[in-house]
Amino acid sequence: MQEVIIERPTPHVAVVRLNRPEARNALGQALRAQLAAHFLALGQDDGVRCIVLTGGEQVFAAGADLRALADSGPIEVLLLNNQRMWQAIAACPKPVIAAVNGHALGGGCELAMHADIIVAGEGAKFGQPEIRVGIMPGAGGTQRLVRAVGKFKAMRMLLTGQPVSGREAFDMGLASEVVADERVQARALELAAEIAAMPPLAAAQIKEVLLAGQDAPLEAALMLERKAFQLLLASEDKQEGMRAFLDKRAAVFKGA
Known part of the structure; x- marks a missing residue:
């Protein structure tokens, strides 16, 4: 099964959809590799002017695959060179809109923060709960979060591991818009179409x-x-x- 699905719903708009529902879109190595490959390709596609990144209507991404990480050592993780996969998204020249329904936790929150615009549902949950399992964010969670919301709000999220709702994320500057859960996907596509019509x-x-x-x-x-x-x-x-x-x-x- 493809863990990342590419859709072309309207001219010049591409949707990158995480497709690992059995694991709540946990970011395993195969999924990350597919994400990187697709973003590299879409970034070079002249027919694409805006990208919507989503996990669907129930969950965005529940974070890293802890089953794989639990038995991994530092050298093993170092050799994965995961930063290259994240860089493919961060360096994408096309505007990227994250459409966030449900949980965006750990690596899922970091993934959303790689976007340029975040449309969040009222019921979304953004969080960096890594501290609760003895680790810390490793894909920009400490650095992108503090730049988005400031030191004091970032510290509260990072040191407690407590998530915030879509409404709280909007109020603190972590989301561009907050809409009803059933409107998230449609609103992201509306924004994407508007941006795709620009030069x-x-x-x-x-x-x-x-x-x-x-x-x-x-x-x-x-x-x-x-x-x-x-x-x-x-x-x-x-x-x-x-x-x-x-x-x-x-x-x-x-x-x-």
Whole structure:
């Protein structure tokens, strides 16, 4: 059975769906490898302008596969080079929307935080419970979480292992939107379609500059922004967008 399913529901939108329901989408090695391969391919696919990452309507991802991890030693885990699999997602040039229903715990929460936008259901549960089994997050859970919600809220989640609801995640800055559980998938697809209709070169530059600049000194980050802005002035999409605005019609962007 494929542990990751790719769907193309609308033009220029791809859905990456975790498909390991018997293990609540636990992130085993095979699933991680498939995720990395798909994100690498979709990142290079000119026909894709936005990606929705989801586990479905019941659970996003319940974390690492503890059965496999329980008997693993440090060198064994080191040799897996799992950071390369996570990097394939983190470095994806296309905007990524995580549609989170149900549990997003441990590696599942870390996976959601690799996205650019998170749409959470009211009944979602975000958490980093690693401390409860004697370990700590190892795929960005301490670093991405503190950047999203600040030190004090991150410390509470990390040191207690207690999850937060979709509503709490939104209030603390861990989710972009919170909607009724039954609306999560549809809302993520609506957002994806809206982004896919935008000029893809501009979307890619916005993502690249925001991520590169968020931890850089302000002056360096502003320089990156200026250079990207100037570069986009040479695009055909800039000409189309401004012409369409002046003509009072919908623009058709080609990514050129």
